[in-house]
Amino acid sequence: MSSLTGFRDQSFLDKISILNEVSMGKDIEDLEDLLDLFKNPIGDTSVDYMVVTALNGVLSSDEKSAVDLLSCDNEKIRVLCIRLCGEFKFATATPFLVSLAEKTDDSDLLFEVIVSLSKIGGDESVSLFRSNITNDDDLVASMCIEVVGTFKDEESIGALSDIVTRNNEDAYYEICDLTTWKAVEALTSIGSSASLSFIVDNLHHRNPTVRRVVTDCLTDLGAPAVPYLQKVITPDAEKDDMILAANVLGFIGDKSGLEVLMDALDKKYSTDSSVNYAIYEAIGSIGTMKGVISLIDGLDVDDELITLAVLTGLDRQVNPGVIKKMTEMISQGGSQAGKIIRAVVTAKALNIFAGLYNEGKIGRFMMNAVVASKDPEVRTAFREKLTEIGGDEATVDIARLPDIEEIAGKRALAVDDSKSMLALYRSILTSNGYEPSIAENGQEAYAFVEQGDEFDVVITDMNMPVMDGMELVEKLRFTDGFEKIPIIMVTTESETSQMELARKTGVTDFITKPFTPDQLKAKIAEYVS
Template sequence: MGMLDSFRDMDFLDQITLLNEITGSKDITALPGLLDLLRRPLGDTSIDYMVVNALNAVLSQHEAKAVEGLASGHVGYRTLCIRVIGEYGFTSAAPVLTSLGEAETDPDQILEILTALSRLRDPVSLPLFRKHLTAADAFTSALCIEMLGAMGDAPSIPALMAIVQGNETDEAFERCEVTTWKAVEALAAFGTPETLTFLVERLHHKNPTVRRIITDTLVRIGEPVVPLLGARLESGDTDEKILSANLLGFIGHRKGADILVSAMDRGLASDPNVKYAVYEALGRIGTMKGLICLMDGVNEKDDLILMAVVMGLERHVSPGMIKALTALLTKADEQSDRLAKALIASKALRLFDALYEFEGAAAALMDALAESRDAEIIAAFREKLEEIGGERAEDDLDRLPRAESGTRKALAADDSRSMLALHRAILTDLGFEPLTAANGQEAYDIIESGEVVEVVVTDMNMPVMDGMELVERLRATEGCENVPVIMVTTESEASQRNLAEKSGVTAFITKPFQPEALKAKILEVLGR
């Protein structure tokens, strides 16, 4: 006599107690009775739910019975067996599940089978994953893409590449599909020269979100893509050179610094935007060759490039560097003034601390600091002077203006510290209190915190959240529907600007630009 033969005649509490006992004991002899209760449920939601739990527990300890259940004519029981097989890794079921999937036509059942097989990762299932690689259901397709990459299925590489390329067509580039995201990750998982070269060649993918996914993926891969990025820095167009330099900096490998220095030596960074990207990248890596190259950069005339140089040097202060900078600052010419202002605007506190020891350098820096209107910068250097102490520092503290935060606020978002420093200086000169963010998410968090801004200046390409998505979110946020947004970009393709305009961008300014140009653009969008 089975333990569940009289179950239907029991009191509710006795039924719950018995089902709990079966769930704990996982007694296989209860299986026939549980199956009967599944086929002919009592209609009580709690009891029916506990029957399924008990079946799950029993099958979890009896692989053969779970595999046998795949042939059941009861859809609910067969689905339960599929889930148990995947959850508990019953590898013997892989061939049976694959055969079941080949014959299945119901999309929901196909997804159940593929999900279970994704946990088993048996090569026998690869043809089934290939079959549904381009399924109409995006989740099914994404799962297949992910597994083909994880299982290293080389025959699927061309199809995965086609997915990424397909998202660049005129009909598809405006939206990043989940399948494209998964295809990028799958290609990266192969890690072959073929797949990595393909991803590097699509650094400037037409969809900004796909571009960000490719960028983040290549940074995670690291050293293996450094030579490929070097080749792109040499042969790519301007936008590709900029992105390649950025990635070499983010990866931070010494080989990347050698490539960047070589690019400067061979004139591959003659474009101001490329040069700016190279200097920023060298500052992140910090090799001896890179620092020598950065020191050559202190003679740059462009404000933004000079700030990139300064911020790179700020990360790697050394006695030799301080000696050379002191000599430049004490020349009292246009370039020394430009350099001093860049040091202050960049909030280069480590360099300031080291240079302040030398009276001539200190005087040049204090002249630049006394002209600042940025409350945050003045406060930072005030604190540093108080820390340095001494009679000269006391006198210099008295020279500092008592800057007050403005009542008008503006927001700038950019993943470049030197670009943010330039934005701060420009916004401060216009009488704004500048709020800054390193990516779109940080910028949106500022807005969500309740800050009210009169204008937003944002880069297009940023990690975490790019400028396009930031603008879309702003336009969907109450109170921000009509806030002017200026997008700073190096983009040359009309399609990118069209896409940005659709997201709600008010105006554009193209790098490189002079501070006065951005000031004029801000005043223009504000109607002044």
């Protein structure tokens, strides 16, 4: 006899108590009465909710009944059973669900079936997912794309590639839709030679969001992505492709990528300073003793930004050999020595500073550069390092440092995923009388805005992980108070279409890497009096 006999005549508390017992007891004898209560609700929200819970409990213990009810005429019961079959991975439901999906024209019902089948798994449903990759309903298509990626279905590579390629065409590249995003992720998940080669070929996709998703996916993939990225770092590769490939190798941080980067420098694959800057920064990010050799060689390059990247990398793995070599180079004097000393201060290379501090005149020159800095953050960092070093001379040098003063006046927000670029921005901005706020991606930058910070100018990179420059600019332009703030985008991009897209998004002007501090100051002065 069912526990629910005479249920409708019971008090509220008794109804709740009975349904709790039914839910826990999972007795199939209660199924018919539960179905009746589900079809003809009591009208009390709490009780009706408990009916659903109890029905789920009973059906979860009886796979046959749950599958049989997939053919029920009642739409709500059918949907409940579709979800339940997925939640409890009832494999015998697969042929019924596939048949239902093939027959229905209801996109909502199809989505329910797709979700359920994705949880059940198995080869029987793969062809259904594959055939719906290009479904007109984006939610259905995106779910199917995600599932074929999870199943590593190589037969889907062609259709997935077509989605990404279409989003690169003139009529579509300005917006990254959900299906393109999911297609990139699915192709990376499949992980075959064909799919990964295609992903790397789209490192410089015309849509910045797609570029970011490609970068994130390859970074998450890690070492298996290195051989495919190696094919991009060649003497014949496009500049933009090489920069993005070097960035990803740095993000991955695997030693196998170091060989690729060092080979590019040794064989002089590129004379472009932006490419070589990206390579040196990536070598520094990987952080191996073998890479130190390349970084030290980079100190000979007459490019202030590359010197910053090199010193940022060397500071992470400084050793007596590094200090000895730098002492020799600085002792030779000249403009190169001055450039290295200034870069140590700008980059806040505190470990290198500590190693050189007791090297006679070199230590004095470095202290003079620290004292000359107008950046309160730099002064604080070196004051703390001198306190750590200790001794009479350090005490005297601490006294030489000006008191920390708040910079009054204009404020600037600088955004870049490169630590050396951020160090350069801080130096340029503070020397120009700005109080800088810095962030490594658009999301960090927008957090300043959300907490109420105001700025006179924003300087942002275009290509960054987490949130790229385009997305940041778009969010800023829809934020009260930022509709007309000057936004200067710093980029290595050579394609005109990228500049046009950035202007549509709301960028005020551009400055192209490499640039000098004076060039950036002049660009800011055009828009901020």
